[in-house]
Amino acid sequence: MAERAALEELVRLQGERVRDLKQQKASAEQIEEEVAKLLKLKAQLGPDEGKQKFVLKTPKGTRDYSPRQMAVREKVFDVIIRCFKRHGAEVIDTPVFELKETLTGKYGEDSKLIYDLKDQGGELLSLRYDLTVPFARYLAMNKLTNIKRYHIAKVYRRDNPAMTRGRYREFYQCDFDIAGQFDPMIPDAECLKIMCEILGSLQIGDFLVKVNDRRILDGMFAICGVPDSKFRTICSSVDKLDKVSWDEVKNEMVGEKGLAPEVADRIGEYVQQHGGVSLVEQLLQDPKLSQNKQALEGLGDLKLLFEYLTLFGIADKISFDLSLARGLDYYTGVIYEAVLLQTPVQAGEEPLGVGSVAAGGRYDGLVGMFDPKGRKVPCVGLSIGVERIFSIVEQRLEALEEKVRTTETQVFVASAQKKLLEERLKLVAELWDAGIKAELLYKKNPKLLNQLQYCEEAGIPLVAIIGEQELKDGVIKLRSVSSREEVDIRREDLVEEIKRRTRQPLCIS
Numbered sequence: 236m237a238e239r240a241a242l243e244e245l246v247r248l249q250g251e252r253v254r255d256l257k258q259q260k261a262s263a264e265q266i267e268e269e270v271a272k273l274l275k276l277k278a279q280l281g282p283d284e285g286k287q288k289f290v291l292k293t294p295k296g297t298r299d300y301s302p303r304q305m306a307v308r309e310k311v312f313d314v315i316i317r318c319f320k321r322h323g324a325e326v327i328d329t330p331v332f333e334l335k336e337t338l339t340g341k342y343g344e345d346s347k348l349i350y351d352l353k354d355q356g357g358e359l360l361s362l363r364y365d366l367t368v369p370f371a372r373y374l375a376m377n378k379l380t381n382i383k384r385y386h387i388a389k390v391y392r393r394d395n396p397a398m399t400r401g402r403y404r405e406f407y408q409c410d411f412d413i414a415g416q417f418d419p420m421i422p423d424a425e426c427l428k429i430m431c432e433i434l435g436s437l438q439i440g441d442f443l444v445k446v447n448d449r450r451i452l453d454g455m456f457a458i459c460g461v462p463d464s465k466f467r468t469i470c471s472s473v474d475k476l477d478k479v480s481w482d483e484v485k486n487e488m489v490g491e492k493g494l495a496p497e498v499a500d501r502i503g504e505y506v507q508q509h510g511g512v513s514l515v516e517q518l519l520q521d522p523k524l525s526q527n528k529q530a531l532e533g534l535g536d537l538k539l540l541f542e543y544l545t546l547f548g549i550a551d552k553i554s555f556d557l558s559l560a561r562g563l564d565y566y567t568g569v570i571y572e573a574v575l576l577q578t579p580v581q582a583g584e585e586p587l588g589v590g591s592v593a594a595g596g597r598y599d600g601l602v603g604m605f606d607p608k609g610r611k612v613p614c615v616g617l618s619i620g621v622e623r624i625f626s627i628v629e630q631r632l633e634a635l636e637e638k639v640r641t642t643e644t645q646v647f648v649a650s651a652q653k654k655l656l657e658e659r660l661k662l663v664a665e666l667w668d669a670g671i672k673a674e675l676l677y678k679k680n681p682k683l684l685n686q687l688q689y690c691e692e693a694g695i696p697l698v699a700i701i702g703e704q705e706l707k708d709g710v711i712k713l714r715s716v717s718s719r720e721e722v723d724i725r726r727e728d729l730v731e732e733i734k735r736r737t738r739q740p741l742c743i744s
Contacts, residue, residue: 327386652702
């Protein structure tokens with residue numbers, strides 16, 4: 236050990252010698268000579284020297300999920316999937332990576348967040364950034380012009396993670412999209428209805444859905460004097476208004492993106508407005524905006540959309556917000572984003588948004604970008620921000636100290652005496668074959684108390700206890716873990732009794 240310590244000290248000193256020579260800009264020959272000495276010393280230490288100690292951790296922006304966390308996630312997914320199916324959606328899946336050219340040029344300034352993979356056998360590939368562009372590629376490739384689909388899968392972004400706020404580099408998206416040529420705003424209204432149903436069912440707090448239209452934004456930029464070439468980059472700046480003040484957004488437009496200050500001021504007069512259908516009607520009378528064909532179309536569709544939202548009973552959850560700009564390049568019409576609302580600090584104050592939990596919009600041109608003949612398939616859809624929802628639900632359960640069951644076991648098969656392993660195995664097999672979720676301890680002669688304690692810790696509601704007397708009488712003692720009441724059940728009636736006791740109440744949420 237002493238010899239190794241002395242050798243490590245020599246390596247350290249030689250390393251300092253090399254660094255000093257480099258700082259002094261010594262001759263290349265001299266540096267090479269000293270580096271050779273350093274490598275020779277390191278070689279004497281063995282292959283492990285110089286390597287950093289391996290740290291067991293997940294990559295930046297990713298995480299593991301415990302059984303408790305996965306139980307919460309499964310419940311959230313179940314609410315979302317049942318809603319998608321209730322609205323008649325089919326399910327599809329696509330590869331986790333796509334050809335790089337499939338994703339290029341679809342995400343505006345966010346394209347820099349795409350994960351590119353190393354060249355593998357002649358194909359340049361990238362991890363998918365969202366589920367919408369792969370869906371558009373799927374439609375074009377299979378020549379589909381009509382589908383209502385949902386897709387739940389992981390996507391990848393080289394973003395700066397903020398994991399406490401549910402922002403990761405690897406995360407799930409839950410998408411629902413309607414593709415096809417239909418009458419205006421009917422599918423769009425259903426997407427907003429679905430968004431409201433899911434957020435209401437999850438009971439994560441009050442929410443507001445902001446709505447705008449890309450055509451209104453483009454028309455507004457045009458009448459304010461924004462050059463065509465700057466529409467998308469200015470759109471990206473406006474989209475930050477939910478996070479930073481108007482002054483900061485204006486400074487970015489003028490200072491970083493070269494927009495004239497007076498043009499920015501004209502934009503500011505519009506983008507700070509929000510309201511309901513009355514604001515739509517007000518803007519339809521705006522002397523400048525009403526003269527722009529694109530803006531007029533967008534406002535007309537929004538007025539129709541509010542009529543349908545009223546019929547669906549969700550108009551009170553929707554706000555027409557001119558600052559909503561959704562940074563993605565592929566949106567062409569209505570856009571929307573759901574935010575959770577913070578309780579007002581003082582009575583009379585407006586609620587504050589504390590983060591986006593769902594978003595979407597209309598993208599009528601995306602499929603045409605993949606079709607050789609440029610044939611367009613109109614599409615509208617939404618994406619539920621499940622990672623943020625998971626974070627909120629987990630925090631709420633921790634605050635309430637609520638116990639979460641991580642298994643669905645209905646009954647535990649226990650024995651009251653020794654030498655009954657064979658009988659336990661026969662009974663548990665009978666229950667499994669009948670579709671009952673059952674467990675037993677993997678011990679020949681477990682103590683009854685240990686078996687009952689396991690049931691309490693795991694939240695298993697029932698225990699089927701076998702004893703010598705029960706075997707003689709042809710019965711099983713069925714024990715309720717919560718009430719500790721025990722009743723003898725004829726063996727042939729056990730399955731039905733377990734089903735009756737553990738039947739879930741009908742849930743329509």
